[in-house]
Amino acid sequence: MAHKKGGGVAKNGRDSESKRLGVKVYSGQPVIPGNIIVRQRGTKFYPGKNVGMGRDYTLFALSAGTVVFTESKNRKIVHVMEVKEEKPKRTRAAKAKAE
Incomplete structure (x- = not known):
């Protein structure tokens, strides 16, 4: 027997x-x-528009785009709202210069 543990x-x-x-x-x-x-x-959060x-x-x-969190029927949904890029309108001077 051992004398010590x-x-x-x-x-x-x-x-x-x-x-x-x-998040x-x-x-x-x-x-x-x-x-x-x-x-x-x-799934604490569910994918919405433009989210995989x-x-x-x-x-x-x-x-x-920009992230948006919404809630519907006890579900938190994440969307990405696309940012629409506006093209600058061409003026008469720009049109004449292009020709």
Whole structure:
């Protein structure tokens, strides 16, 4: 028989690394295609217009625009509203110069 107890093993001190989940781009902020908007486990947020969802439920922008969060029937939905680029109108002077 041993005269002393064997040294115990520490039962604490282990923890997993955080996964950095959550909203990455907030409402009103601009995005370009491919930008990650939300990292999540399961569908806390659902994809709306111009938003795609990855295999791990990550929501990302499909087109350039501004992020908008809405809620309907207890569902939070994320949209990307496209920004329409206006072309400058050609004046008579510009038309004459082009010819």
